[in-house]
Amino acid sequence: MKGYRSFVFFTALVLSCVLFAGCESYQEKRAKLTDTEKRGRIIISADESFKPVVDAQVAVYESNNPGTTIAVQYKPEAECLKDLLNDSIRMIIATRKASPAEEKFLTDSLLVGPVQLTVARDAVAVIVHPGAPDSLFTMNELKAVLTGKFKKNLIPVFDGVQATSTVRFIVDSVLHDEALTPKAMAASTSEEVINYVATHPDAVGFIGVSWIGNKDDGNQLSFLKKVRIAQLESTDTEGSYVLPVQLNIYMKRYPMVRDLVYILKEKHKGLGNGFADFMSGQIGQLIFRRAYLVPTQKKFTLRPVQLRDE
Template identity: 35%
Template sequence: MKNKFWAVLLAAGSLVYTGCGNKSGDAPTDTPTSGKVKISVDESFKPIIETQVSTFEGIYKRADVEAVYKPEGDVIKDMLNDSIRVIVLSRKLTPEEEAVIEKKKRIPRITKIAIDAVAVIVNRSNPDSLLTLDELKSIFGGKTKSWKQLNKDSKLKDITIVFDNNNSGTARFVKDSLIADHKLPSNTFAAESHAALIDYVEKNENALGVIGVNWISDFDDSTVVGFQNRIKVVGISAEPLPRTTESYYQPYQAYIAQGTYPLRRYLYIISTEGRAGLGTGFASYVAGDKGQRIILKSGLVPATMPVRVIGIQ
């Protein structure tokens, strides 16, 4: 129904704005396929949204979508203070945030565009590349502080947890999903960017990094392949006592789609435009066939189109 809403709104807006001129100096001049709009995006999703924006602008030559990439907390602030009306992030709005928006007489339209995941990465020399969900909870909860607690034969020392940003959507996901008191432990470090995070993990054998999977999932992207060659992606098991290594899953597309990889999350576009503007047009495009094919290619799971998972023996 949400996709039908976007399609109808897109078509209606095209008729209205191509058929009418700008009669008022204050009236918006953008349409679903032309004009200029600024959107605020959780920086965890920069690779996939950059691709979506460039492809959208390639199709609609008169469209200018300016994507600003920020930590999740700053993205939410942009919408709450009404400075930006289209945002991309990995959670829905809270009831308190919705109340703030409704006081401004705006209605948020939420479109799920992908199933994403959080990846755990370690140094390539680290032999402990398989962890259970319980072990991760112990690490992020501050109970497990050294690699020797996980493996008594390990030659590694104290664990250093590395996020892109302590205010990021990835950090918030870990706090909400894996930490009982929602507080990161004292051995947590913020690298301030995804590239810096990967650099740190590559150079520090004791590091354990947490990153959005779209930074390492598109194997047709030479930058992603370069990142993959510099770090090791951890396999995670939801079983407390896995019997075999086959119980551990890396954040591959098939495992995300099947739900066997445990650290999954959703990706949303939230709009308060209230009219058929360029932001609405962009959201409709990403949720449509072409935008969903880009998500499929990137290694994430499309939210609005079926995905076939083929087993090979």
């Protein structure tokens, strides 16, 4: 019996040693990861119309976490959504969440369930030449411009005429069952839309407000010297025209409001999770607010501010 007890004790001791030798601490496992919230490099893709505010988010995050690099590829929204199936792209930033079919495909193909959240709202701003006589539009008038039926020969200009979030918003939310005029012009970036409108009095540009709504940004102030921001008829008061400022976006008085959404597909709690938490946290939400978007995850006091258009 004594020998049996010794054998059992010895066996248990050997098994314990094997088990402990095979167990890694949490810190050891984290050290083997390619990236964590505080170190490493990842690639994300983002809708080009959000470039100014995404650049600001990345700059502050990397400054607060010196061991991190978030490489952003700016693309039309449709290309970003294709990146849902690209295993090397950790996150995409767009204007909509993944559909149930896309979520299922991600889960089946990449074995990861996407985490997605609306972190801010912005607006599609309408810009015109400084000397343009028309800077107030009802939505019916704007639709007439977009379909080529307006009383004057005005040319819509986009950051591309297909696959961009701005075009998709216009087609889905403004045109509905009507076709975009073949006269519509395509620029390669939002900045090129601004430059085109600045030199063509008959052009009407459509860009994300984060490109032109921040009165504290030197580049955007220079843009506002080149073009005017048109006012659209308010959703709540007929005959009242409003600019795409924060309060009007928040109250949805401005008629062309859209979401800013991240879709994260990360198999471990890494740098993508860290950046997602940052954008939805206090500092990230404050960055959205200072960029004159409307943060959706934290409450801030919004005051009426007149957007400069000259």
